[in-house]
Amino acid sequence: MMNSAIQIARERLIKTITVILIVTICVVLLLKVNNMLVSFIMAFIINYLFSPLAATIERTGVKRGLAVSLIYSFFGSIFVCLVIMLLPAISHQFSSIKYEFPGYIEGATHLTANFEKDLNAFVPGMITFDLSKTAETAMKSFSMRIFEGLPGLFSVLLQTMILAPLFAFFMMLDGQRAIKNLLAIVPNNLFESALNLQYQINLQIGGFVRARLLEAAIVGAVVWACLLAIHFPYALFFAIFAGITNLIPYIGPVIGAIPAILLAVIKGFPGLEIVYVAGAFGVAQLIDTIFIVPMVVARIVDLHAVIVIIVVIIGAQLAGIPGMIISIPVASILKLTAISVYQHLIYRHA
């Protein structure tokens, strides 16, 4: 009996170390191999987005492989069509921005010079350096960096666009089997807790990803519709930007609105039109706050508002804007893990 207890304890220890080693190696590979983490996160997002659809198709008696292939063919075709349709518009907007950019810098410098003059008149000697000159140099070097860095960004984007759907395809096809194989080496005493934890995390993150993407799409669509209604230039560009930045909690909507409002100010739009532009973003945020967040997002991640603010700040400090985007799902994973470990310890020693 004693020998068998020692043998069981030894086997459990070896299995626990093996699981920890495998997970650590995977994390290190994700972090160290170039472009792997972004591709994997994108793959997870695609996986969470389309898995419910794959299950719906499977219900009709279609096999998983065929269901996933059907989804890929259908949405792949839509994506290609959209790219073909929108590419001329996006590239036109982009080259237009590139062409008009020096004008915007000039306008911004003029604005800063006026502001500097006003400020000096109000509090003489407050600014001891040439604010407009400094701002102009900073903006020029920033815009140069953006346009110079674009080819590199496109190469990363292209790699991700190939890798992420490929990874997602296999995740949807064999993801459950991979998890089952990993769970097979979890020691018996931790198995049920590990299985439950994995299930809860999967459920919560899946719901969170779908809810946030739906939210971003609705916000983007509302901004686009409102900006089109007031005939604002680059409406599509600003709508996509607002949709993406909306993923950042709290400050995302502000960041999303800044470029459009700045453009309106620099271009010398009348005051009322600037209010209209700000109103377009305001309407999108109002719809988001009143309808989408309470009905979709808040139900999924059960975290207190204060905790959300704290984790977003921590995320920002640790990993900047990407850190802010992933801070809430990471916090919810940590919360679930803590509850699971606590329950395991409490019930085991009750």
Added chain:
Amino acid sequence: MFKSLWENVIRRSGDDVFENIRGNFLFKNLSTKELHFVTDIVHIRDFKKDEIIFHQKDAGSGMYIISKGRVAITVYDQNTSSDAANEKEALITELVSGDFFGEIALVQQNGIRSATARATEQTRLIGFFKPNLIEIIERRPSAGVKILLKLSEVLGRRLVETTDMVSDLTDQLNALKKSC
């Protein structure tokens, strides 16, 4: 002898699992295709002699089918000692290959194990848990309904047995009260 030798060479462990699942009451009405689907998602767990499968009061989320080996189901005997350290276990039953246990956890919100399960010899179990049941309901709803119907039947039978036991005990208690 040759037959068993060939059986060992040809039959993979997956086939044993398939046969165990096919023979189980919960999966009785499933088609071969549905049985293969269930076989793919269940978990195979091996336990050494005297290894605890779960403790009484552990959080539980599913049931186990005994593929081979024996499992003792015990509860803490509260009459023997009030001291937790010296608590003894009372044997409720010993289950053998083909039997299943822990199925109540499949339908409980936060399932707590009502007894301790211990392998009394080298044992192989097939674990079927709530996430597996939900996966079947989502991906193969007709199979899910069949399993749920059988599960309700098992739980209903347990309820009737428990009610009978409680009324028997009440009768005995009343008789005891009258005699005193």
